[in-house]
Amino acid sequence: MFVVLLEYTAPESDIDGRLVDHYEWITRHYDAGDFIAAGHRHPRNGAVIIARAMSRGRLDAILATDPFLLHKLARYDVIEFQARRTIPELAKYADPLTPVAGQ
Numbered sequence: 001m002f003v004v005l006l007e008y009t010a011p012e013s014d015i016d017g018r019l020v021d022h023y024e025w026i027t028r029h030y031d032a033g034d035f036i037a038a039g040h041r042h043p044r045n046g047a048v049i050i051a052r053a054m055s056r057g058r059l060d061a062i063l064a065t066d067p068f069l070l071h072k073l074a075r076y077d078v079i080e081f082q083a084r085r086t087i088p089e090l091a092k093y094a095d096p097l098t099p100v101a102g103q
Contacts, residue, residue, distance in 0.1 A: 001036075001093060002059055003079040004049040010073040012044070021067035034062055036093060046074065052093055056080065 008015050026049075029035045037050040051059055059078065068074040082095040 001053050001081055001083045001095070002049075002051040003081065004051060004059075004063065005041075005046065005077040005079070006049065006068065006074050007046040007077070008068075008074050010071075014071075014073055015068070018067050018071055018073060025066055029062060034059075036090070053083075053095055 026035065026038050030038075033052065034054070035049055035051055038047060040047050051062075056078075063069060063076055063078075066074070069076070083090075083093060084095060086094045
């Protein structure tokens with residue numbers, strides 16, 4: 001899975017001007033099953049997206065189509081992690097338990 005930290009790099013008025021496009025992009029990826037959760041950061045200097053497990057290349061290709069990125073309004077910091085345990089409702093997103101070499 002991935003935690004995607006989006007940081008705004010433009011004035012709030014520019015961000016607000018692209019919110020509808022960004023929300024439509026987010027919705028497409030919710031509908032496709034790519035994103036699990038998303039929302040604004042507090043203070044409002046960016047956002048957070050939780051993305052399901054996929055190849056990093058696929059995630060990068062998805063992020064490259066975000067209107068905020070296309071219009072140079074934000075940058076991303078992507079953190080990959082293995083969700084070994086989840087609440088039952090998120091079990092389908094957990095990574096399978098596999099032995100780690102040396103452990």
